[in-house]
Amino acid sequence: MITKVLIAYGTTNGSTARIAETVADVLGKEGLTAEALPARTVESVSGYDAVVVGGGLYAGRWHKDARRFVRRHRADLAGRPVWLFSSGPLDPSASERDMPPVFGVKRAMDRVDAEGHITFGGCLLEGARGRVARMILRSGKGGDFRDFARIEDWARSVAADLTAAGVSR
Template structure:
């Protein structure tokens, strides 16, 4: 049974980090050791049995640190791998399945990822970036993360890793 899980992410304004923390919290409740790290700080995945990687979506692309992380094909191949995206600034991610953007889809295929899910995003006052600030100031920001959905998805990962696939 895999025991040690890396939950890593690429984010600009921190909302994807909070999703990664929520995923790790659920995995820990399932008895797994889960470490949360920004993607740019991960030098090696050798000490992890499984990996969950996520990225904030910006203009139809994963955040740059998440994109760079999944380029480590040799290191990630052979480990159970799940991927998530964070981004829509509306309730659509809670209402329907949103497929991965093309770059993430290619990475999933290349790395034989088990699954991908898109969660709602969050842009609130104080965000970095000209366009992000414009979205917030025009009233199109907000917090659309659905933590019940996030926790349910993470519970499925935990069940699979501890050998209880029926709990999904």
């Protein structure tokens, strides 16, 4: 029976962390035990029945902590239900249409036989760390494009899939 879900994430400025925390909150409301943790801090997935891995997109690449997490825990993830998400487009495109996973995410999906992937809009606000982030903000292309209603709907669909698979409530 699936009862405990890990949401591991890679983030630079906290936007993806907020998405992961929202996913954990929704899963909790749906009767699961869910925990959102920075991917780099997770030493083992053995205490979890299912895993969600999220990472910010930077120049078309998934956050290094998310990539490393999948690589490091690949064997253990392959035996569990796994979903992946990306966050990143700094425009409304992620809410307007389904976006295919970038190459590195597609490779991660194949490695762990993931149940699915979704891309959410990103968030880049004043004060963000990193030279490229500051350049983007100076060009006027920052903002918050996360669609929390869509994130919550997706998390509920993950919970429903887990429930259909025999989750204990």
